[in-house]
Amino acid sequence: MKEPATQFLPHMPEFRVVVFRRQKSKQSNLGVHMIDLFSFGFSSSLTAVQGLLMPALFFLLIGLAVKKAKLITDVKKSAKESTLNVKIFLFDSFAMSPVIILVSLTVNSFFQWHGWTLVSQESWSELPKEIVIVIAVFAGDFIGYWRHRLEHTWILWPSHAVHHSDTQMTWFTLQRFHPVNRITTTAIDSAFLLALGLPPFAVIANGFVRHYYGYFIHADLPWTYGWLGRIFVSPAMHRWHHAADYRFFQTNFATVFSVFDQVFGTHKVPGPCDSKLGVTDQIEASLIGQLGYMFRKKSYRRGRKPR
Numbered sequence: 001m002k003e004p005a006t007q008f009l010p011h012m013p014e015f016r017v018v019v020f021r022r023q024k025s026k027q028s029n030l031g032v033h034m035i036d037l038f039s040f041g042f043s044s045s046l047t048a049v050q051g052l053l054m055p056a057l058f059f060l061l062i063g064l065a066v067k068k069a070k071l072i073t074d075v076k077k078s079a080k081e082s083t084l085n086v087k088i089f090l091f092d093s094f095a096m097s098p099v100i101i102l103v104s105l106t107v108n109s110f111f112q113w114h115g116w117t118l119v120s121q122e123s124w125s126e127l128p129k130e131i132v133i134v135i136a137v138f139a140g141d142f143i144g145y146w147r148h149r150l151e152h153t154w155i156l157w158p159s160h161a162v163h164h165s166d167t168q169m170t171w172f173t174l175q176r177f178h179p180v181n182r183i184t185t186t187a188i189d190s191a192f193l194l195a196l197g198l199p200p201f202a203v204i205a206n207g208f209v210r211h212y213y214g215y216f217i218h219a220d221l222p223w224t225y226g227w228l229g230r231i232f233v234s235p236a237m238h239r240w241h242h243a244a245d246y247r248f249f250q251t252n253f254a255t256v257f258s259v260f261d262q263v264f265g266t267h268k269v270p271g272p273c274d275s276k277l278g279v280t281d282q283i284e285a286s287l288i289g290q291l292g293y294m295f296r297k298k299s300y301r302r303g304r305k306p307r
């Protein structure tokens with residue numbers, strides 16, 4: 001028997017508590033539900049903020065070691081974009097967490113109901129856990145690669161463009177995603193991993209690796225990794241993906257393994273990235289502007305050079 005889909009989101013146990021408590025009490029008062037949602041939003045925001053402390057310290061130390069005094073100049077330069085990232089992050093952790101959990105639960109229920117799995121969980125249990133985790137991360141990056149390519153087509157670009165609109169990319173840019181982009185990511189990636197029948201611990205490990213390695217590749221670091229860049233995505237490689245230069249728009253889609261970009265012909269890393277970052281889409285640098293961009297008809301222009 002599979003674990004519920006909330007196992008995909010180990011950092012949000014409070015929601016399960018709220019859901020189960022509400023089912024037992026049989027109260028249907030709208031006010032009580034609103035308070036539940038508000039308190040869940042507040043507690044998930046608090047958990048999310050706490051979860052940022054270690055990465056913030058980690059990237060501060062790396063920044064000091066690599067840039068020394070120049071770090072202060074760079075922090076000042078990125079302050080405006082980072083402030084917007086904070087607003088999107090707070091909105092996301094307060095309002096979107098229940099929605100993301102519901103999407104995960106729905107996809108999981110759908111697969112359980114139909115019994116759609118290519119490999120049984122019993123088969124996975126015959127392999128060592130470490131191997132299963134490596135396979136899960138590899139499979140997660142494979143689907144992530146193709147989902148990301150889809151996000152660079154006219155239909156999903158308007159929601160994905162928000163992530164690319166940060167012109168001063170730092171590790172914290174990982175938090176700049178449109179809620180709809182988060183929903184499509186969760187639905188597509190979860191469906192693929194559930195179809196493979198991967199056990200919950202491996203799916204959780206995949207989410208963990210993608211999240212924390214995601215911070216790393218967004219960090220403002222000049223590292224290309226040398227020959228290791230042929231295996232893993234480096235911060236320089238992902239920075240080129242964010243370049244405002246249209247020649248890089250359809251390149252460097254992977255998050256963890258650069259092998260996917262090499263195999264599918266989208267790998268392009270000329271060296272450390274010194275290119276201007278951002279998009280040519282006119283996206284207002286405000287919370288409302290970022291959230292509203294994908295709802296404008298003219299954002300869906302086909303056959304254009306997106307940047």
Ligand SMILES: [Zn+2]
Pocket residue numbers: 148151152160164241
């Ligand atoms: Zn992208």
Ligand SMILES: [Zn+2]
Pocket residue numbers: 163218238242
């Ligand atoms: Zn990115």
